[in-house]
Amino acid sequence: MSRPYQANHTHTESGDTQTIEIKDLGATLQEYSQYASKLERGNFYDHPVHGATVFIGHTAVPTRFGDFRACIFQDIIHKGYIIALTFGDVVNADLLHTRLHSSCVTSETLGGCDCDCVQQLEGAMEKIANSGQGVLFYLLQEGRGVGYSAKARDRMLVQASGDTLSTFDAYKLLGLKKDYRQYQNIADIVHILGIEAEWVILTNNPDKVAAMERNGLKVARAEAIEFEPGPFNLFYLKSKKESGHTLTRPNEIPLAEIKLPEPVVPFKPSRLKQAERFIYMASYLLPVRPIDDEIVVTYESLRGILGNHEIDEYTQGVHPLVKKFESLRGNRLMLKIDPAEMKALEKTEGGNPLSALLVEPYWFRVHVYYDVVTGDDLVVLTHGNPKSYESPIVRIQSESILNRFPVKVDDNKEKYNRAIQHIVRYGSGAVVLVYQDGRGAGFGAFAIDRMLMEQNLSLGTRDSYRKLGIPFDQRDYEVVFQVLKSHLPSLNIQMVMNSPNSLVQKNEYAQALHRSGLNVVNWIFLETED
Structure with missing residues (x-):
C-alpha cells in the first residue's frame, strides 16, 4: 500500500545534482535529520495536512525511559496542539502500544497529588518503551476537554462539599457534560504518519477504546494502567470507577477523611x-x-504524631527514619525523612508514628x-x-x-x-x-525553534524567531x-x-x-x- 505523503527533492551541491526520495514524511520522521541538511530550505518546511490536522514539526525528547520523538500537530479549526510522542519504528510495526492522554497541568507541572494523571502518563511511557515501539498521544484537553477554568470550578465545588459531590456531580451542577474530548485528530495523525498497525490501548476508560474504533483505527486490545491510590486521589478514583472505568484498587481501600487546612467557599466568577x-x-x-522528601509540619502537629516519643529517637541508627530536621519560622519544623525505610518498617513491624508523614503534602x-x-x-x-x-x-x-x-x-x-x-x-x-510556550509565541513557535536548532539551521532561539518573524519575548x-x-x-x-x-x-x-x-x-x- 502506498504511503499518503510523497515527495521528490532535488538539491544542487558543488555542481552535483542529487535526488532524494522521501516516500512518506511519517515513515522518515525518525531518520528525517539525515535528510535535512541535504534538502532545499523550502522543502524542509513542508507541512502535510489531513482533515483538520496540520503537521508543525518534530523534536527529540530524551526521557528516563528512552529516547522518544515528539511529532507536533495542530488542529486548524480549534487551534489546539496534539503531540504524538513516538518510540521506535512506528511505521513498519504490526502492533503498537498507545495511550490517549489528556493534559493535567496540576499533576504534571504543579506537582499535585489529587489525581493519578502523572502516574498514568509516566507509566504509559514506560510501557511503550518496554514494548519497543509505540505512540503516546498527548492532547491539550484539560478537565476532560472543558479547560482548566471549568475544571477548577469543579474542584472548588467538590472540596466545598467535603467530598460528598463527585467530579461528575460537580460537572452536572455547572451545566457541563461528562466529557467534551474528541479524538478525530488522532486518526488524522495516524494517516499523516502512515501508520497501519493495530493498537494496544493503555487505558482504564472504555470510552477511549470506542473512540479509537469509531475513528476507524484497529484496536487489538486494551490494557489497564492502574496505580496504588493515595489519600488525596482515592475519592476521585472511586468516582471514576462508578462512572465506568475499569479500576479495581479503589475498592480495596477505605476512604479516609481529608482535613483541608482552611475552608473552600464557592463564589461567582467576577472581573x-x-x-x-x-x-x-x-x-x-x-x-x-513534597520535594526531596522534606516534610514541613508545625511543632503542635508533630507532638500529636509522636506522642511520648522525641524526634531525636528517629534520627539514630544506621538507617534513620529522619535524616535531619530543622526549625523554621512560624513554629514549624522541616523533617527530611527516608520513605523507603518507613515503608519497610511498616511491612515488618506494622508501622510507626512517623508513617503519617508519608502522606503529608504541601x-x-x-x-x-x-x-x-x-x-x-x-x-x-x-x-x-x-x-x-x-x-x-x-x-x-x-x-x-x-x-x-x-x-x-x-x-x-x-x-x-x-x-x-x-x-x-x-x-x-x-x-x-x-x-x-515559546516565550509567549506558542507551542508551534517553540517546536519549530527546536527543530531548526536540531537540524543546525538556526544559531539559537533569537535566530529562529528572526526567521519566524516574531519578537523574542511576547x-x-x-x-x-x-x-x-x-x-x-x-x-x-x-x-x-x-x-x-x-x-x-x-x-x-x-x-x-x-x-x-x-x-x-x-x-x-x-x-x-x-
Whole structure:
C-alpha cells in the first residue's frame, strides 16, 4: 500500500545534482535529520495536512525511559496542539502500544497529588518503551476537554462539599457534560504518519477504546494502567470507577477523611479590578507532593504524631527514619525523612508514628483566572497567609509542555521545585504560572525553534524567531504582575530568579517589574554566576 505523503527533492551541491526520495514524511520522521541538511530550505518546511490536522514539526525528547520523538500537530479549526510522542519504528510495526492522554497541568507541572494523571502518563511511557515501539498521544484537553477554568470550578465545588459531590456531580451542577474530548485528530495523525498497525490501548476508560474504533483505527486490545491510590486521589478514583472505568484498587481501600487546612467557599466568577481583562473563575486547595522528601509540619502537629516519643529517637541508627530536621519560622519544623525505610518498617513491624508523614503534602491554594483577551488561563499558587509586615517569596514560572514528560534533563521543573521549597520553608509566597510556550509565541513557535536548532539551521532561539518573524519575548509581564499584586499583603516581596544575569537577559521582565511598583527586598537566585 502506498504511503499518503510523497515527495521528490532535488538539491544542487558543488555542481552535483542529487535526488532524494522521501516516500512518506511519517515513515522518515525518525531518520528525517539525515535528510535535512541535504534538502532545499523550502522543502524542509513542508507541512502535510489531513482533515483538520496540520503537521508543525518534530523534536527529540530524551526521557528516563528512552529516547522518544515528539511529532507536533495542530488542529486548524480549534487551534489546539496534539503531540504524538513516538518510540521506535512506528511505521513498519504490526502492533503498537498507545495511550490517549489528556493534559493535567496540576499533576504534571504543579506537582499535585489529587489525581493519578502523572502516574498514568509516566507509566504509559514506560510501557511503550518496554514494548519497543509505540505512540503516546498527548492532547491539550484539560478537565476532560472543558479547560482548566471549568475544571477548577469543579474542584472548588467538590472540596466545598467535603467530598460528598463527585467530579461528575460537580460537572452536572455547572451545566457541563461528562466529557467534551474528541479524538478525530488522532486518526488524522495516524494517516499523516502512515501508520497501519493495530493498537494496544493503555487505558482504564472504555470510552477511549470506542473512540479509537469509531475513528476507524484497529484496536487489538486494551490494557489497564492502574496505580496504588493515595489519600488525596482515592475519592476521585472511586468516582471514576462508578462512572465506568475499569479500576479495581479503589475498592480495596477505605476512604479516609481529608482535613483541608482552611475552608473552600464557592463564589461567582467576577472581573479582577486590578486587571479587568481577567475573570476570577475559581479557588481551591491543591496538595503538592513534597520535594526531596522534606516534610514541613508545625511543632503542635508533630507532638500529636509522636506522642511520648522525641524526634531525636528517629534520627539514630544506621538507617534513620529522619535524616535531619530543622526549625523554621512560624513554629514549624522541616523533617527530611527516608520513605523507603518507613515503608519497610511498616511491612515488618506494622508501622510507626512517623508513617503519617508519608502522606503529608504541601498545601497551596490555586487561583484560576480566565483572560478574555487571549482566551488563556492564568494560574496563581499561594501558600500561607502572609501579614502586611511580611515579604512573601514570589516566582514567575514559565512552563514548556515538553517538561510535563519525564525528560532526562529538566532544568525547568527543577527551578520550579526549588522555588516551591523556598516558599514552603519561609512559610508564605506565590507562584504565577505562565504556561505559554515559546516565550509567549506558542507551542508551534517553540517546536519549530527546536527543530531548526536540531537540524543546525538556526544559531539559537533569537535566530529562529528572526526567521519566524516574531519578537523574542511576547509574554505579558505587565498583567502578570497586576494579577500577582491582588494576592500580596503589601508591595514588599522576595523575588526568585534563575540567576543574577536573568534581569539583564529579560529586559521586558525587568521593566514590567519596575513599573508594577513592587519593592524587591531580597533576591533569591536559583543559580550562581561563575
